[in-house]
Amino acid sequence: MSDETVMAMTSFDETRMRPPVARRAPETREFHGDVFNDDYAWMRDKDAPEVREYVDAQNRYCEARMAHLVGLRGTLFEELKSHVEETDMSVPTRVNDYWYFTRTQEGRQYGIQCRLPIRGADDWDPPQVDPKGEPGSMPGEQIVFDANVEAQGHDFFRLGGMDLSRDGRWLLYGVDVTGDERYDFHIRDLSAEGAGEHTELPEVFTGIGGACLTPDGRYVFWVELDDAWRPCAIWRHKVGTPVESDTCAYREADERFWAGVGISFDERNVVIGTGSKTTTEVLMLPVDTPEGEFRAFIPRESGVEYDVSFACFEGAGENGADIPLAVVYHNAKNPNFEIDVIDMREHEPPYRLGEGVCVAAGSPYGCERGDDVEPGASARPIATPYFNPVNPPILQGMHGLGIEGIAIHQHFVSLSYRADGLPRVAMMTKRDAAEDFLAGRAWRFRELTPPALENDWDVDDYGDSMFAEAFGAQIDVEPLIADDTAGPHRRPSAQDSLSAFDGASADEMPGETRRLYSIGAGGNPSYEAPRMRYSFSSYTRPGELREIDPVTGEDVLLKRARVLGGFDARDYMERRVWITARDGERVPVSLVWRRDLPVQDAPMFITSYGAYEISSDPGFSVSRLSMLDRGVLYAVPHIRGGGEMGRAWYEQGRRLNKRHSFEDFVDATIALQDARLADARRTVANGGSAGGLLMGAVANLAPDRFAGIEADVPFVDALTSILDPSLPLTVTEWDEWGDPLHDAEVYRYMKSYTPYENLPESGPFPKIFITTSMNDTRVLVVEPLKWLAAMHERGFDAVAKIEVEAGHGGISGRYKQWEEVSYENAWCLSVMGIAR
DSSP states (O other): OOHHHHHHHHHHOOOTOOOOOOOOOOOOEEETTEEEEETTTTGGGGTTTHHHHHHHHOOOOHHHHHGGGHHHHHHHHHHHHHBBSSSSOOOOOTTTEEEEEEEEEEOOOSSSEEEEEEESTTOOOOOOOOSSOTTTOSTTTTTEEEHHTTTTOSOOOOEEEEOOOOSSOOOEEEEESSSOOOOOEEEEESSSSSSTTEEEEOOOOOSSSEEEETTTTSSSEEEEEESSSSSEEEEETTTTGGGGGEEEEEOOOOOOOOOEEEOOOOOSSSEEEOOOOOOOOEEEEETTTOOOOOSSOOOOOOOEEEEEEEEEETOOSGGGOOOOEEEEEOOOTTTTOOOEEEEEOOOOOOOOOOOOOEEEOOOOTTTTTGGGSSSGGGGSSSTOOOOTTTTTTGTTTSSSOOOEEEEEOSSSSEEEEETTTTEEEEEEHHHHHHHHHHHTOOOOOOOOOOOOOOOOOOOOOGGGTSOOOSSEEEEEEBBOOOTTTTTOOOOOSSSSEEEOOTGGGGOOOTOOOOOOOOEEEEEEOOOOOSSSSEEEESSSSSEEEEEETTTTTOOOEEOOOOBOOOOOOOGGGEEEEEEOOSSSSSEEEEEEEEESOOBSSSSEEEEOOOOOEEEEEEEHHHHHHHHTTTTTTEEEOOTBBBSSHHHHHHHSSSSSGTTHHHHHHHHHHHHHHHHTTTEHHHHHEETHHHHHHHHHHHHHOOGOOEEEEESOOOOOOHHHHHHHTTTHHHHHHHHHHHTTTTTTTHHHHHHHHHHGGGGSSSOOEEEEEEEEEEEEOOOOOOHHHHHHHHHHHOOOEEEEEESSSSOOOOOOHHHHHHHHHHHHHHHHHHHHTOOO
């Protein structure tokens, strides 16, 4: 490398803020008759001195460009910190003979795992623990794991999982100190008295993907990662023997499949789960024969996903006998999944998919295989109301119904599903479930809905005057005006229209808050627990952990996340509107804003993901408050490719339908701007990973609609990566994106949208802020580096903050993460013209 090249890359005029310019060295890529000259392919070797010099130069350039935001960054950090209860603890959760909880303490980066012994077999009421106390200060309290101690000497630290033996003596834990998502697992003896006196066993499982401990603590099953970071094999280890003598219990030969291992909920089986993006298989081994052979519960079928769990109806059989059950969740017959309950008294294994009694079935409308369920279903709109006699009454007429799982405990049954673009949870008593099962009728689930805020002003129709009174109505939208006495209201406009629906209003619950929320059954690791815990949060309400009695219906708040600094959820609004995309599909968009500030040509922060059937559900964020309090409209288009409206929503945004994701995001942005809710000159978009691909694509498609774009660990050179099967996880990604290596149509389609190859040569382009990490194994750092170099070569305004010690998830430690989000939000606000 010449001295001139080094100077061009590593130096810049801080006065004029010229970015480092990388050398161009075209390399030819040729597939399916297409030739692409890649000017920056040389950056693939991240350890090469030339690449390291370029990274250092870009980081210095970024710091120089961001220097004027030091004050704003500090302000945002202090605001965030002022809202957080820095010394706190989680609600204790009972696992076997201990109550486990996590303490956080002011000034410490990581949580501290602690436990207290139960007071007796019937002890199901969490102990009263002083949240301000020192870890280990309660009588009988033991520190199980202090990540602050374990992280000493490391710039990066992440816990990769913890598992405990049934008696609580043995702890299996994994740590990653580089960010590359390869974990070193250790076994610790917790029987020693006092903190800091734990004994580590000599065997260490190095650079693995995960592990589990058998309930008796005698065996470890761990996951091998291959050179492409694919979890490819399961190994068996007998505790107390050298790791070198471990045996391979299972190896997955198909490179499209990953493998994982764990213990079944009833602790009777070691379970291996294997799967691609579209096919899964479950293999089992009884825990009392740990050196035996794993056997498939149901052999894999291409294109079929399933999972299985075991339970029983205690005393429900003849003469008070138990009825053993296999509960199978699958999409063999219904693309949006169904749940079948198999009476295992009827015959011995093996079983088949579709056997048993169907408890719940999803909507086939709009799904690729919908016609297999109902003629013409594939062509029907996704939001068509679905009716099925096997479904519980609460599921009848649901829109975009997707079934997500069921959990059967000793005293209750919970059902998880999606409808109208939101997660839902229903429950019933175990006794009612047994009666319905034996009677052959639909199960009598009842939906859980979060209680309203006390004295909430937003409990009547007036709060919805910005939008329509009913789902599907068309209205004229005029900007929201601040009104200290009556709240925001609408004034008609002749030219702007949006379709509106308050996603919560369909719940028809008295005193319902009409806010958008996420809800899920969680924190229920004990089969015997008499009450069910569930969690709830919304864009404007901090998370709550609640516990409900399945018999009486008594619903008790266990903990609400406390937000300091005068926060009041009633100061903020959240609503959902539906925009019509260019192909006619109706796309939900969630909006959040501060109630007393005008939403008229407002600065807007708009974010989405739209891939892997992952849903962008409502959730609270302390860091978001600083934006809302400055008059920013926060928007989340729930674009296709995610799972908000079930499997069809995902199918219509993947593979040869991927462009729908980008178009939905652009069309949502345009609709909000044309309705004069948001100003294009002050609109900043954000997305990470596959959402970073989204950011690169929309910047190319609609550069005039965004003032700035923050792209986090962006997948912007997608075609090059997916063409190379030697790269981490590439082959497993073909089910998501298609296989451009062997399919010319997929190649041409991906080439039409991959951001790096479609970057315009000139013209208006948003300001770009990139975050990436040198140790990222999911989106290699070469992708954002090449994109950055290409933008600089064209004269576009782009900066990148490149972490040298972190991976795909970014830096570790809560204070470091607060600094990072403050850094990013300061840039976003500055682009919006907000400098205070």
